[in-house]
Amino acid sequence: MxxxxxxxxxxxxxxxxxxTEPYWMEAEVALVREYGGEWGIDDAKQLIGQGLWHSARLLRSKGVAMDEAAIIDELTDRVMAKIAERVPxxxxxxxxxxxxxxxxxxxxxxxxxxxxxxxxxxxxxxxxxxxxxxxxxxxxxxxxxxxxxxxxxxxxxxxxxxxxxxxxxxxxxxxxxxxxxxxxxxxxxxxxxxxxxxxxxxxxxxxxxxxxxxxxxxxxxx
Structure with missing residues (x-):
């Protein structure tokens, strides 16, 4: 050997x-839908492993009317809140x-x-x-x-x-x-x-x- x-x-x-990937996917789906866009789990899976700036640009293209830094902060806040409840x-x-x-x-x-x-x-x-x-x-x-x-x-x-x-x-x-x-x-x-x-x-x-x-x-x- x-x-x-x-x-x-x-x-x-x-x-x-x-x-934590389910936490990220849930946050992305919720944020896009809050701005009237369409974004599902299958869409979110395409972002796994990608950088957050890339994700933010894509979510903006789906109707999230926030700048990229604000999108990253919002997603991170939501995921960290879930982690605070339970570390998976x-x-x-x-x-x-x-x-x-x-x-x-x-x-x-x-x-x-x-x-x-x-x-x-x-x-x-x-x-x-x-x-x-x-x-x-x-x-x-x-x-x-x-x-x-x-x-x-x-x-x-x-x-x-x-x-x-x-x-x-x-x-x-x-x-x-x-x-x-x-x-x-x-x-x-x-x-x-x-x-x-x-x-x-x-x-x-x-x-x-x-x-x-x-x-x-x-x-x-x-």
């Missing part, structure tokens, strides 16, 4: 650590985070949510986790551009190519792969096509660091 411990783990947040953890995520932390493995959060929401989720985890946090309001280019993952790796002093990235969306995986990371897609609300350039897992439940090391070793040896 080929194994190679990654230098770090780079984590997406929405849909990967916390199952994804199976296996906190367990893997805890194991990696105990092993001393560097980790960065790479999310297209804005910093105030990332801080809310990180605080809810309940133990110190991330050595760096990259958010949608700290990058010039959102996923699927590689900049978020390149910045995440740089922020903790590692090469993205020596790291494992965990995602739940195709745009996020494209970002991670373009940055050179060993990319894992954990299936959630958006379909992800099979590909030779990343690995799909149905869940993180039961997954341990040894699984990441084995996959990373295989990818690096290929």
């Amino acid at each position: 080929t194994t190679q411990n990654p230098a770090a783990i780079l984590w997406d947040m929405d849909g990967t650590i916390v199952d 953890w994804r199976p296996g995520a906190r367990e893997l985070l805890s194991e990696a932390r105990e092993a001393g493995l560097p980790m960065a959060l790479v999310t297209m949510s804005f910093r105030r929401m990332a801080d809310q989720v990180v605080e809810a985890i309940g133990f110190e986790v991330f050595d760096a946090i990259v958010t949608g309001d700290s990058v010039d280019h959102a996923k699927p551009h590689p900049q978020p993952y390149l910045l995440g790796a740089e922020s903790i002093g590692v090469d993205a190519a020596d790291s494992v990235a965990i995602e739940d969306s195709e745009p996020g995986l494209r970002s991670a792969v373009a940055a050179g990371a060993t990319a894992i897609g954990v299936l959630a609300h958006a379909p992800i096509p099979e590909s030779e350039v990343y690995t799909l897992w149905p869940t993180l439940e039961g997954r341990v660091l040894a699984d990441l090391a084995e996959l990373h070793g295989i990818r690096r040896a290929a």
Whole structure:
């Protein structure tokens, strides 16, 4: 068996650590309809993994008469209010985070949510986790551009190519792969096509660091 411990783990947040995608979709649907537009869950699923500025521009085109920054603030407020009521953890995520932390493995959060929401989720985890946090309001280019993952790796002093990235969306995986990371897609609300350039897992439940090391070793040896 080929194994190679990654230098770090780079984590997406929405849909990967916390199952907040339904909160985002509900907020988008409600906001568009409040302005008399039509927007359904299937429409909202197309935004999973995209940057918030992209989402805001699209919602404006559907009739939301607010500027883009105001749309992002409104959506974020609504999602954070739902998180305050209940944090929807994804199976296996906190367990893997805890194991990696105990092993001393560097980790960065790479999310297209804005910093105030990332801080809310990180605080809810309940133990110190991330050595760096990259958010949608700290990058010039959102996923699927590689900049978020390149910045995440740089922020903790590692090469993205020596790291494992965990995602739940195709745009996020494209970002991670373009940055050179060993990319894992954990299936959630958006379909992800099979590909030779990343690995799909149905869940993180039961997954341990040894699984990441084995996959990373295989990818690096290929």
